[in-house]
Each structure stands twice: as structure tokens, then as C-alpha cells.
Amino acid sequence: MPVSLYASPPGVLFPRGSPQEWGQAARQPPGLLPAQCRAFSNNKILVELDTSSGVATMKFKSPPVNSLSLDFLTEFCISLEKLENDRACRGLIITSAVPRVFSSGLDINEMCGKSREHYAEFWRAVQEMWIRLYSSNMVTVAAINGSSPAGGCLIALTCDYRIMVENPKYIIGLNEAQLGIVAPFWFKDTFVKAVGHRVAERSLQLGLLHSVPEAHRIGLVDEVVPEEKLQEKAAAVVAQWLALPDHARQLTKSMMRKAVLDHMLAHREEDIQNFVNFISKDSIQKSLSMYMEMLKKKKS
């Protein structure tokens, strides 16, 4: 029987219980999904659960760059909620269906020119995504098949294990400082837990985006594989972790993550106010607008 210290973190947007129904394989057009597969999808995310292995694959499908808009974050949390409440699901692989990008991080448009109420709602959704994933009972593996800056990197860091595709064009890291903004304490804590204090301090201050070999060297990703091996490797890692008794693995995970999670939950409202005050500043709005312009210029 799965046990978790964090089955229902206080203040979550989506309380446990009564998940929406899954689309059953039987309802799919014949031949699309094998009998042991169930699937559901929305505008942003596709989820397929293989009930024989107990492993779900969640694919981000929000082109051009899987940016984490309020809609995306809401769909992400709903999808996690459904999986967490499904006894048939014990493991989750998160990957991208968009070529060359895992996720470009928080949608900058959600942080520009909006009301304070909007910023508060958006930030609560960002927090919610992290709380749900960080406290998940499932074994979570990020199969990173593209670039993954800032919030995209956070999603990967929040998983139990990270496997990245070897490609000289892909980058990963918490580059907030380059945008003139500051990664909040719980982004920092999650990063420090993965790579250690010294590496995190340098990387965060410089807003570094690491190449794949460098990310592997500093422990930001656990493994690097060729693209064609990614899914197979992710499935093998989940199977290895699922071979242990659920209760022992889950309680160990809760124990390892408790301090960081408790810290965040204790300061959640304060963190929202900090974000709203910070992002509403004229100077920060100007930095973000300039960064967006730079992104667009880079294309032309």
C-alpha cells in the first residue's frame, strides 16, 4: 500500500480524490493503442499509461517551445493529479513531443504587462506544479529531448532522475539572472540538492546554460544517451526504481525532500507576494521586454 508523508500537501489547487475519468483504450479507434494502454490528452499535454508496467509517459505538446503558460501549468497539474490517483500508475516519464525543445521555461508573456492579480495566480500555478511533482509518490524520470532553460530545467530537476539526449545544440540550466530576474529560493534549493552548493552558486549567479556534456559533468543530468535510445533508457530506469517496495522508496523520497518542501510550504504566500512585487517593478518589466525582443531578433 503506497504511503506518503505528502499525499495531500496543504494549500494545493487540486485536492485529491474524484479524478476525471481516463479515456479507455477500448474507446479509441481500433488499432491505435494496445489493450494495456490508456490515454488522455488536452491542448498541451498527451499522457499514455501502460497498465502492464504501471508507467505513464507524459509528452509536452505545446509548440513552438512548450513554454509554461498558466493554461499549460493548469493542464500539467490536472494530468499529475489523475496519474497520482490512479492505482495502476507507479512511474512517470516526462518528455517533449516538440522537436529540439523540452520546455523553454515559464512563459514570459505571463509575466509582462499583466495585473498583480494575474501575476499572483500565475505564480501560485508555478508553485503548484513544483509541489505536486516534487512530492509525487510516483517514480519520475525526465527524458530531456531538447533544450531546457529556467522553468524547463526546474521540471527536470524536480524529477527523481534525468536523462538527456546528446546533442551539441541543446542547453540546460537556470538562466534567470541573464533575464535580470532571480530564481526563487525553492528553485535554488532544488538545484543545490542536485549539484551541490558551489556549482549551484556559480551557475545561478552567472545564469549559465550548460551544454549536455557539462550538465552531465556537474550532475545536473544523471545520464546522456543518443536520441534513439532515450525512451528505452528511461523505461529501464523507471523499471529499476519500481523494483523496490513502493512504501520503502516513497518514504525514503519523502524523507529526502521533506526539508525543502516544508520550507516552501511554510513560505508559500510570502513567496507569491515577493514575486508579485518583484515582477511588477518597471525595471523588471523593461528587462523582460528587452529579453523578448532579443529572442525575436535572434531569429531574423
Ligand SMILES: CCCCC/C=C/C(=O)SCCNC(=O)CCNC(=O)[C@H](O)C(C)(C)COP(=O)(O)OP(=O)(O)OC[C@H]1O[C@@H](n2cnc3c(N)ncnc32)[C@H](O)[C@@H]1OP(=O)(O)O
Ligand atoms: C522573478 C521570479 C523568477 C521567475 C523565474 C523564471 C523562470 C523562467 O522560466 S523565465 C523563462 C526563461 N526562459 C528562457 O530564457 C528561454 C528563452 N527561449 C530560448 O532560449 C529559445 O526559445 C529556446 C532555446 C528554448 C528554443 O530556441 P528556438 O527553437 O530557436 O526557438 P525561438 O527562440 O525561435 O522561439 C520560438 C518562439 O517562442 C518564443 N519563446 C521562446 N521562449 C519563450 C518563453 N519562455 N516564453 C514566451 N515565449 C517564448 C520566442 O520568442 C519565439 O516567438 P516568435 O518570435 O513569436 O515566434
